[in-house]
Amino acid sequence: MAPRLALPGRRRAVQTGVVAAAVLALLMWWLLPPDTTPTPSGRISVATGVPTGVYAKYGDLLKEDLARDLPALEVRLRPSEGSVDNLRQLTSGKADFTLATADAVGTYMDERQPGAERLRACARLYDDYMQLVVRKDSPVRSTRNLRGMRVGVGADASGVQLITRRLLKAAGLDFDRDITPVRVGIDRMPGLLEKGELDAFFWSGGLPTNAIQALGERVPLRLVQLGDLIGPLLAQGRQTRFYRAAMMPADAYPEFGAVTDAVKTIAVANLLVTTADTDPELTENITRTVIRSRDRIGTKVHAAQKVDLRTAIFTDPLALHEGARRYYVSVKP
Secondary structure, three states: OOOOOOOHHHHHHHHHHHHHHHHHHHHHHHHOOOOOOOOOOEEEEEEOOOOOOHHHHHHHHHHHHHHHHOOOEEEEEEOOOOHHHHHHHHHOOOOOEEEEEHHHHHHHHHOOOOOHHHEEEEEEEEEEEEEEEEEOOOOOOOHHHHOOOEEEOOOOOOHHHHHHHHHHHHOOOOOOOOOEEEOOOOOOHHHHHHOOOOOEEEEEEOOOOHHHHHHHOOOOEEEEOOHHHHHHHHOOOHHHOOOEEEEEOOOOOHHHOOOOOOEEEEEEEEEEEEEOOOOHHHHHHHHHHHHHOHHHHHOOOHHHHHOOOOOOOOOOOOOEOHHHHHHHHHOOO
C-alpha cells in the first residue's frame, strides 16, 4: 500500500496554528508582570526586653522596617526580662526570633537547656556595655566597694544579672551575702536609685541607654569603672570568653555633666537569634532588613550604628541559620 501523504492545505494549517500559539504565548509573557518570588507572609513573634530598655526600642523600630519590607508579614513583639528569658521564649515556641547576648547564649548551650541544640543566629548586632551607675557623690569607686549596699542586679532571667553575678565574683563578693540584691530591670532601677531605695545598679546595654539618660537629667550620676575586674572575670573559665575590655567614651552621657575621662568597662556582643526549623526564606528576608535598617534604627538606638555587614557573620557560639547564610552569600562582593 502506498504511504499516505499529508495534504498541503492541512500541513499549512498545522504550521500556522503552531506559529500562532507561539506568538500568543510570547505576547502573554510580555504583557503579564514578571514572575517574582513571593514575599513571606503570616505571623511571627519577636521577644525583646523590658520597657525603656534598648531591646524593646530596637524591637519597635525593627517592626516598623519589617512592615515596609515585608508587608504581608504580621510582627508581634513580646516583652521579656532579658536575654535568658528571650531564649526560653524562643525554644518553647512562644517567639520565632529574639535578641540575646552571646554570653547568655553560650551559658544556655553549655547548660544544655531545652532546645539549645536548635538555636541558630541571623546576625551579630551591636555590643552591650556593662554600666555600674551610682549617684555622683557616692563613695563607690569599684565593684569591691558595694559590700553591704542595696544593688540593682537585673531581673532573674536577664543577661544583666548573669554578668552581674560574674562581676561580683570577680570582685570577691558573694551575690547573696555581701550585697542586698534588688532583682529588677532597667524599667525600675533608675526610679529606685532616684528615690534613695538603691545605692547602685548594674545595667548591660548599648550606649547611651535612654532610661539612664533620662535619670541623669534629674539626678547627678556617675559611672563606676569596671576595668579592675577584667582579669579575674576572664579567669573564671570558658563561659566568660565572650567578654572583652572596652571603654565608654567620656561623652557617652552628656547629661551627667562635665566628664574628664573615659570609663573602663566590659562589652559583650548581641545576637539576633532564631531556631534551625525557621523557614529559610523568612530568615533570609529578615536578615536583609536588619542589615539594611542599620542607619535608620541607629538614629534612635545609637548602638545599632555598629551593625556591620563585615562583622555580622561572626555569631559565636551559634552557627548561622541557612537563610541568613544565603543572604550573606548573595551580597558578598
